[in-house]
Structure formats: structure tokens, C-alpha cells
Amino acid sequence: MSSSLNTLLKRATWLESGDIRPYVFVRPENMITNPGTRHNCDWFKHEPIFKNPLDLKELPFAEAIYQIEWKAFGTQDLAIPRWVFYDCAAMPGFVAGFAGRTSKLPQKVKTLLNFSDENEWCPLSLFIIIPTMHKGEWVAYDLCSVNSLLPKQEQYYGLGFLSKAFALWYANVNQCSGMTQWSSPSLKLHSNYGHLEMIGSYAPVHTHAKTMTYRCEVNTDNWEKFFTHEPDLAFLEKYGKTEHIIDPNDEQSMITMQNRIQNNEGPFYLNAGDIAQKGLRDPLTVYKLKQA
Numbered sequence: 001m002s003s004s005l006n007t008l009l010k011r012a013t014w015l016e017s018g019d020i021r022p023y024v025f026v027r028p029e030n031m032i033t034n035p036g037t038r039h040n041c042d043w044f045k046h047e048p049i050f051k052n053p054l055d056l057k058e059l060p061f062a063e064a065i066y067q068i069e070w071k072a073f074g075t076q077d078l079a080i081p082r083w084v085f086y087d088c089a090a091m092p093g094f095v096a097g098f099a100g101r102t103s104k105l106p107q108k109v110k111t112l113l114n115f116s117d118e119n120e121w122c123p124l125s126l127f128i129i130i131p132t133m134h135k136g137e138w139v140a141y142d143l144c145s146v147n148s149l150l151p152k153q154e155q156y157y158g159l160g161f162l163s164k165a166f167a168l169w170y171a172n173v174n175q176c177s178g179m180t181q182w183s184s185p186s187l188k189l190h191s192n193y194g195h196l197e198m199i200g201s202y203a204p205v206h207t208h209a210k211t212m213t214y215r216c217e218v219n220t221d222n223w224e225k226f227f228t229h230e231p232d233l234a235f236l237e238k239y240g241k242t243e244h245i246i247d248p249n250d251e252q253s254m255i256t257m258q259n260r261i262q263n264n265e266g267p268f269y270l271n272a273g274d275i276a277q278k279g280l281r282d283p284l285t286v287y288k289l290k291q292a
């Protein structure tokens with residue numbers, strides 16, 4: 001067992017028993033060839049549960065995914081419409097997460113997700129990625145976990161983080177882009193899968209203009225740091241602080257940075273270590289490649 005798996009299992013104790021396992025909710029034509037062969041990671045020992053989103057028998061599983069999604073995002077005006085899930089996830093993409101053996105789950109979770117015991121596995125999280133026209137690059141556009149609906153002491157620590165980690169590893173994702181809102185707790189997760197380049201800091205075309213668009217080269221070396229909160233020395237060696245900040249309370253700071261990105265003054269990066277230490281609405285320092 002690697003030392004990173006050791007660290008992980010101390011915090012995400014639920015991962016080991018086999019009663020919570022990764023699932024892959026992908027139509028057969030989109031199954032990954034040689035899964036889990038690009039990145040070095042020994043975290044996911046249990047065989048995933050495979051579900052075909054186009055199979056009518058899997059409708060209860062899909063309905064429970066909707067329950068997590070709608071309840072996690074409903075208040076943010078981002079709940080996924082059914083046609084978007086079907087047309088933009090089930091058909092073109094890769095949907096994955098973790099599922100719990102229904103008979104072993106707390107009744108509260110089953111009630112929250114309106115899930116019945118006759119179905120063996122109940123989804124607990126969701127992550128969606130779709131490949132882009134740009135070879136090797138995937139776009140992530142949905143990450144949510146049942147943790148956001150539970151009090152802290154009843155949560156499955158690392159569920160959201162590990163859902164994305166599993167999917168990136170399993171689908172051999174090289175480059176992952178995504179969008180998130182400034183001040184979202186998800187930034188604490190997204191910044192750990194590889195050095196996070198900010199390719200957009202303001203997106204008025206989106207439902208929420210205060211959206212950050214990012215890209216990272218997936219690198220499993222960083223993943224353990226999500227659990228240890230240790231600084232990423234490789235990041236600090238490569239990138240230095242600029243005088244620029246993004247203040248989640250100040251839209252103008254996002255627009256100013258967006259103009260800098262458009263003027264090719266970047267590339268600009270965010271530091272996972274900084275984000276981990278900060279409150280969700282605290283200003284974030286922007287980093288840049290150090291001069292050679």
C-alpha cells in the first residue's frame with residue numbers, strides 16, 4: 001500500500017469496506033479503453049459498479065442522482081435540467097461517482113434521495129466530464145455529493161474530492177478544464193488535481209458572471225495534499241505571487257483579471273495551499289510562472 005493511500009484511508013475511512021464503491025454511469029459505446037492506466041494511483045481497489053444510463057432498469061439510480069444534484073445545486077440556480085443530463089452527459093460523456101450498498105446506508109440518506117431498498121446500490125455523489133474537440137482535454141461541469149445535504153458528523157469525508165479523483169484516474173484524463181463560481185467550496189477541491197491555471201476569471205455569458213474557468217494538467221502527485229493540507233512545494237518553486245488578487249466580493253477584481261488574461265499577460269495560476277487556508281469569501285492571490 002502506498003503512503004498516500006495510507007494517509008487517505010485515515011480520513012476517508014468509508015472507502016475501504018466495499019460497501020461504498022465507485023460507479024461508472026456510461027453508455028456502453030463510451031466505456032473507457034484501458035481504464036486507470038495513464039496516472040499512477042493505487043487508491044481505487046474496488047471494481048466499479050457499471051450502470052447504463054440508457055437502460056430503463058437503471059431509472060431509479062438516475063432519479064437518485066437527480067435528487068443529489070437538485071438538492072445540492074437547487075439554491076444556486078444551477079440544478080441540471082433532465083434534457084441537459086441526457087443530451088450533454090449520458091449521451092456524449094462520462095458520469096461517475098460513489099454509490100453505497102443501500103441496505104447499509106442510513107435511513108436518512110435513503111429518505112433524502114427518495115431511494116428504496118429494492119435497489120442494491122444508491123448513488124452518493126456525481127461527477128460529469130465530456131471530451132472536447134481539443135485532443136486530450138475534457139471539460140468537467142458537475143460535481144456534487146450527498147455530504148452537502150448532511151451535517152458534518154454524518155458526512156463521508158472526501159466524497160466529493162474522491163469522486164472527481166476517481167473519474168480523472170479511471171478515464172485517463174490528461175487535461176481537465178472546468179468552471180466554478182468564485183467563493184464556491186468546490187474551489188478547495190478543484191485546485192488539487194494539478195496546478196490550476198485560471199483561463200477565465202469573469203464569465204457574463206454564463207448564468208453566473210462571477211464564474212472562474214480553469215484548466216489543469218492532471219497530476220496525481222498533488223492529490224494526497226488535499227488530505228494532509230501540506231504546501232505544494234513543487235508549485236511554490238515554479239510559480240511566484242503577483243500583486244494581483246481576486247476578491248470574491250468584488251466583481252471589478254474579476255473583470256480586471258479577465259482583461260489581463262485576454263491581453264496575454266498570463267498564464268495565471270491559483271495555489272491550492274492558499275485556497276485551503278482561506279475562507280470562501282477571502283481574497284485570493286494570483287500566481288505566475290517565475291522568470292527563468
Ligand SMILES: CC(C)(COP(=O)(O)OP(=O)(O)OC[C@H]1O[C@@H](n2cnc3c(N)ncnc32)[C@H](O)[C@@H]1OP(=O)(O)O)[C@@H](O)C(=O)NCCC(=O)NCCS
Nearest residue numbers: 072143144145147148156157158159160161180185186188
Ligand atoms: C462542493 C462539494 C462537491 C464538495 O464535496 P464534499 O463531499 O462536501 O467535500 P469533501 O468531503 O470531498 O471535502 C471536504 C473539504 O471540502 C471543503 N468544503 C466542503 N464543503 C465546504 C463548505 N461548505 N465550506 C467550506 N469548505 C467546504 C473543505 O475544504 C473540506 O475539508 P475540511 O473540512 O478538511 O476543510 C459539495 O459540497 C457539494 O455538492 N456542493 C454543492 C454543489 C456544488 O456547489 N458543487 C460545485 C460545483 S463546481
